[in-house]
Structure formats: structure tokens, C-alpha cells
Amino acid sequence: MDWQAIWLSVRLAVSTTLILLAVGMPLAYWLAFSPHRWKFLVEAVVALPLVLPPTVLGFYVLLAIGPRSPVGAFYGRLTGGMLPFSFQGLLVASVLYSLPFTVQPVASAFAAVDRKLVEASWCLGVSRMATFRRVIVPLALPGIATGAILSFAHTMGEFGVVLMVGGNIAGVTRTVSISIYDQVQGLNYGAAAETSLVLLAVSFTVLALTYALQRRVWAIWPMT
């Protein structure tokens, strides 16, 4: 069994989820509350990874972070390294690829928070930022948990984007699904079955946890 690949995937999934929460919550807030008339364009861009083939997304990410692009050049000057075929490059791609899995559940959870509660808080003299922290986030917690867990599970299983951006470097970019593909290509069915089973178990556990957590959150959170 390729423990190295499993460990790499877990690291990638956890980092992606954390970055997505930091980036996705402000974006979801904007999508839920902004009255901007061109908002639908941003919504469409956020949802793109849901329908775009991973190879297409991967291709564009590869171009965007390559050494000849401004982003890649800047990164090169900053760190002396390169983004493509590195863990950091993979992280960038994963964040983009799982963006809708965080943003959509979180945005709909934000939008479901009773607007009056938010306005009541503002009237009581509490700033927008503090209101977000003290009213919106606690009431949207089940949605935020769902977004985080879906992003984690989605990153654990990603394949096409990894292949395009990360390649297949053991310990750097070889994730679980790439490892399984490799094993099958090498006709090593026994190892592939073992690794697949681990991935299946992880996915099932994570999803079961999501639903259990949601139930529990609903129970301790007195929402009408």
C-alpha cells in the first residue's frame, strides 16, 4: 500500500480546505449579501469547476502558474522555485477546483440567516465584521461544516487536475488516485485494491460524519 501517497493526499486536502475557508467565506458573504447587478457573472465563474473537465481546468492553471506567466515569474523571484509539478502548484489548482464545493453551501447558509437578525445587530451598534463573527457564522455553522467537508472529500479524490498540474512525482505530487492509476497500469491489482479500499473508507467516513454532524449541529443549535 502506498502510504506516502495517502499521507500526501491528506496533507493536500487539509491545506486546501483551510485555504478555501479563508478565501471562500468572504466570497460567500459577498455573493449572499451584495446587491451588485453583475453578481451572476461571479457566481458563474465560481461554479465553473463543477462543469469544466479537470483537464481543461488543469491546462489553464498550468499556463497561469508556469514560469512565463506573471504569477509564475513572481513566485519564482519570491521563492526561487517553480509552481508547476510542485506541492504548492498542486495546492493552487486544488483550491480553484474545489472552490464551488466550499462557496456554494456556505453562501446559501449565509443567505438563509434571517436578515432581521443581522440588521438588529447593526442597530445595536455592533460593526459589520463583528456581526459576521457573532451572528452570521454561528447560525451558518452547519453550512460551513458541509462546505469544509465536501472540499476535503473532493480534494482527496481529485485526479485529472493533479495529473495536469502536478504530474506523478512520489512524495511531492503523487496523490492516492494517481497512485491507484499507476498500480493498475503496472498490472499490480492487489495494491490498487488495497489503496482503493482506503479511499473508499475515507470517503464513506467523511460523508457519514457530515450527516451525523449536521444532525448534531441542528440539535444543539436552536434554530427556527
Place this chain on the structure above:
Amino acid sequence: MANDLSCRCRRRLDSGFELDAELRLPLDESPVTVLFGPSGSGKTTLLRLLAGLDRPDDGAIRFRDATWYDGSLRICLPPQQRRAVFLFQDCALFPHLTVAANVDYAAPRETARRLIDVFGLADLADRFPRALSGGQQQRVAVARALAAEPVLLLLDEPLSSLDAAARARMRQDLRRMLLNGGVPSLVVTHDRMEAVALGDWMAVMVDGRIRQAGPVQDVFRHPADAQVAESVGVENVLPAEIVSHHSGLLTVQVGPAQLQCVDSGETGPLVACIRAEDVALTRDSPQLSSVRNRLPGRVLSVIPEGPLARVELDCGVPLVAVITAQSASELHLNPGDALCAVVKTTSVHLTAAPGQR
């Protein structure tokens, strides 16, 4: 002039409704002002503009020496800086916080603790809002608002979420809470009993415009125009005192006369509300009829209003009657004439008087 709320603002809604309200409230004279009007007249819209939750298209709002909004100077303070706390119809308590944490939300712990005691919420402090009755939620909402040390309270139909019995009880409670809080309040309502029981001043809003503002009983007695009269509906608001009650009927003293009415369970100082249409006039001598409520008096003036006539009487207390022009001419009414006003028992509505004016 400095201790005023003055507002002159316009706002067009997407529905095509246009609000164009001009209002000046003397906060010293009027601790509790009622913003009265039929539903759809723009009361809540105006309240939201005052709170800073919505932005007028044009105009100015000034509170004491501060400018809250000025369209021409491009000033628009956010709600946080106005400290005009908006109380929503359904209280909008934070469902994930206990009663104590709700009151505590925007206040120093000391202030919150004192208010929890004052409002009798100590036993409920650890409960969540969904485990409270409507009246209890109301108390928590007012306590939470006062804890934030506001300069103005804006209440949107505060009693409408309660059932009828609780509403009558809460009117007095609410008035007491608002007075004890020491913060000027503006209360939106479309219920005339509520207006009478809660307010010192009232402003009447019809079709997005303030049509009349003044002391409550003045507005009821002298509506500025027919639309105001129609929306306030009650011209006669008379102080009353309970004399006795007997088998569901209450006898109250109104000026020199005694009136019988249905006992609605109100106590303390009361006012009797009688619609002008419900006052009939007769020249018959009092003994000839079985009707109980008769007020002998004199005609002060007769004002024809199309098919109707508005008759002002002095029956020891001022009384207004609206009768058809035909019956007015049949009665040959002239100022100074003595006659008798007749009011049915069921037409006298009692409500708690706003105390401590």
C-alpha cells in the same frame, strides 16, 4: 429646537410606492410617539430610513444636533453610528444565544445584569428565545435594545405578534417599559387602541405622507382632513374612571355622565373611545327610551361634510358626532341647542390611559 427629531425624506420603492414624509418630533414633550396609519402607508419604510437600514433618495434627517442623513451633503450615517435601535415585529432575538447573552450582546455586563433584573428576566436568563412566550420575547427585545444605550427606540408593530388577550395586557407594560427606559420612542401601529394606550404624540401617515402630527387626543378629536379621520376612526377619546361592574358590564364615569360598556378586563386609569358615527343625537327626553347611555349636552357647532354633518357637542366633556345631513336638518340643529347624545353600550371601547403625562 435642538431637542428634536426632524426628518424630511423621499424614497421610491421598486413597487412604485413613493414615500415623501416630513416629520418633526419634540422629544422632550413626547417620550412616546405613535406613528399611525393603515397598512401599506409606509410606516415601516420610514422607520427603516430613520434607523439607517435603508437610504432615502433625497432629503435630510437630523436628530438633536447630529445630522444622520443629508442628501445634498452626501452624509449618511450607518446604523451603528446613529444608535437608533430598531425593534422588529417578531423581536429578532438571536436564536443561538440565551436570554442573558441576548441582553448582553451589545452592552457592558453590568448594564445588562441590571436590565435583566429590572425586566424580571432573571429566571429566564439561561433559556433560549424559542422557549419563551411572545410577551417574554418582547421584554427581552426591549431590554436588549435599552442595554445598548440608544438615543432613540424604533418599534415596528411591537404587539402584533401577540394574541389578543396578551396584547391588551402588554400595552400597559410596554408603555411602562418605554417610560422607565428614559429613551424617546417611535412606535409604529395600525391599531387605534394601541395608539391611544401607548402614545403621547401621534403622527398619522396616509399614502406615504405624514398628514397630521400632534398630541394623541387632539389628533383623534380634530383630524386634519377626511382621510386622517377615516384612518384614525375614533374621534372621541375621553378619560374615564370605573364606578362599578355588574354581570359583565362596566359603569364608568366620563365627565358628569356615567356610561355603561362591556367589561374588557382593563384596570387602572382608562379612556373611553367612541367613534363619531356611533353617537346618535335626539331631542327626546331621556326617560322615553331604554337605551342606557345618554349624555345631555349642547351643540357647539355643525359642520356639513357632503352627505354627512359633523356635530360638536359639549356634554360636560367634548363629544363629536357624525350624522347624515338629512337627520341634521330634521333635527334643526343650531349652536346652543340642548339635546341628548345616545351611545350604544357596545360602542364604548375602553383602553388603558397613558399615565404620567
